[in-house]
Amino acid sequence: MEPNPKQPHTLPPTYFDKVYEANQDPWNFETSPYEREKYAATLAALPCTHYKRAFEIGCSLGILTAQLAPHCGYLLAVDVAEAALAQARKRCANLPQVDLRQLRVPEQFPQGQFDLILVSEVGYYWSPADLARAADQLVAALQPGGQLVLVHWTPPVHDYPLTGDAVHEFFLEKAQPAGPLRHLHGQRHENYRLDVLERR
Structure with a gap:
């Protein structure tokens, strides 16, 4: 997938800075029954009970981060918005395995490999070209047997x-028989979908 000047651009960090400036919890992560149910479904879908090194892209206020942390020996959680990270740092202050950083994927990407990578409510912010670039980085950062x-x-x-569907379908193309991933399972709910893939 090559960059095309007619394609939409990835939403810049300033977009999220303005959103958090207007509202500390712009997507009602802390109070929404939808979010609470989705977090529970996400954790229930994890194939393993414990991961040595996990990577969460787009951690926002750190609500899912705090719930994921007990399953991880080390959890790197990143976001582009410093205002969101400030809240996440408070929420995860007593979780020493959590490493919170301001990072913009795919322009910036951490070193090392992970046995779990979580991309929750972030892929649709990328342009098609950045989605393709990020996907290559994510696959390369997954250990064999690691889960996405x-x-x-x-x-x-x-x-x-x-759209969320476009993001998932793009990754599922990498789960074809000759691809680097295999699809473990998926579920579709009224307003969201969840897919778990594994590095071959």
């Missing part, structure tokens, strides 16, 4: 470059 968990809102949002 995708969770995304599926209704279209007018200012997002992609």
